[in-house]
Each structure stands twice: as C-alpha cells, then as structure tokens.
Amino acid sequence: MKEKKQSANWNIAATHYLTAGFAIPFILNLILGIPMVLLLGDNNLAVNIASPILGALIVWPSVMYSAKYVNKTYIIKDSQKVITLAMIYMIIIAGGLQLRNLLIANFDVASILNIVGVIAIVIVFYVTSKKYIKNTDELVATQ
Numbered sequence: 001m002k003e004k005k006q007s008a009n010w011n012i013a014a015t016h017y018l019t020a021g022f023a024i025p026f027i028l029n030l031i032l033g034i035p036m037v038l039l040l041g042d043n044n045l046a047v048n049i050a051s052p053i054l055g056a057l058i059v060w061p062s063v064m065y066s067a068k069y070v071n072k073t074y075i076i077k078d079s080q081k082v083i084t085l086a087m088i089y090m091i092i093i094a095g096g097l098q099l100r101n102l103l104i105a106n107f108d109v110a111s112i113l114n115i116v117g118v119i120a121i122v123i124v125f126y127v128t129s130k131k132y133i134k135n136t137d138e139l140v141a142t143q
Contacts (some may be wrong), residue, residue: 003089004075004136012074013085016133019091020059020066021125048110052117059124065131075136083129090125094118 032054040046076082098118102111 002073005073006075009078009081010085012070012076013082015074016066016070016129017086017089018094019069020063020129021086021094021121024065025055026061028062032058035127044110048113052120054112054121055117056124059121060128063125063128064132067129067137071132071134071136076133077135079133079135083133085097085125087122087126088113090122093117094122 033051035052036050039049040050070076070082094117098115101114105111
C-alpha cells in the first residue's frame, strides 16, 4: 500500500479544489455540456437555465472522486481547515470570474442565472466536501 504524505492544509485544499472544482468539472462540462447545447439548440433561456443545474450536478461526483483521492493520498489532521481553504479558493476564483463577467456584460437574466449557478455550485461543493473529506485515523497515520 502506498504511504500517505504529510502536507500542509493549503496544499491539500488546493489539490481538492483544483480536482473537484476545476479539472473534472471542466472535462465533464465538455462531455455533457456540448450535447446539451446541441440538444437544446438556439434556445438561450433553456441553456441558461440548464447550465447551472448541470454545473451543480457535475460538482457532486467531482468532489466524491477528489475526496477519495485526497483521503487516500494525504494525512488529514483537520478536515474542516482543508474544506474551509478549498472553499476560499473556490469563492475567490469563481466569484472573481463571475464579477468580471458582470462588469463586462449587461446585467440580465443570464447574469442572474449564472450567479445562482455559482452559488449552487459553491453550496454543493461545501456540503459534499463535508460529507466525504475525513480526518485521517491516528492508527493509519502512524503505521
């Protein structure tokens, strides 16, 4: 069995965020989002409504995968700190991108739906992270 690594909370949180909040959702959005847009066609309202829902649904299995990897790879002494740091990373990056988009585009229905989508993604990320990221047992850490 591969030995678990001791690492700083910020590094574990960065790994978790980049895996569950960025890399896997990006790939799954390509795989699922393109067919969704092709299926819904030119109906922008339907795409704007379906995109945040799809985004929130994609984050759940992404967090499950990332948590399995993080729990297997790292010694986690305080899972709440790791989750809090990952949330800070997500809020700064996702919120910053959303703010940039609001400043560039007009404030319309699509912007409101994007804001709701980001909030839903952040909530799903937090709840599922709390559920799946666990402290490392002392027996496992010392062996």
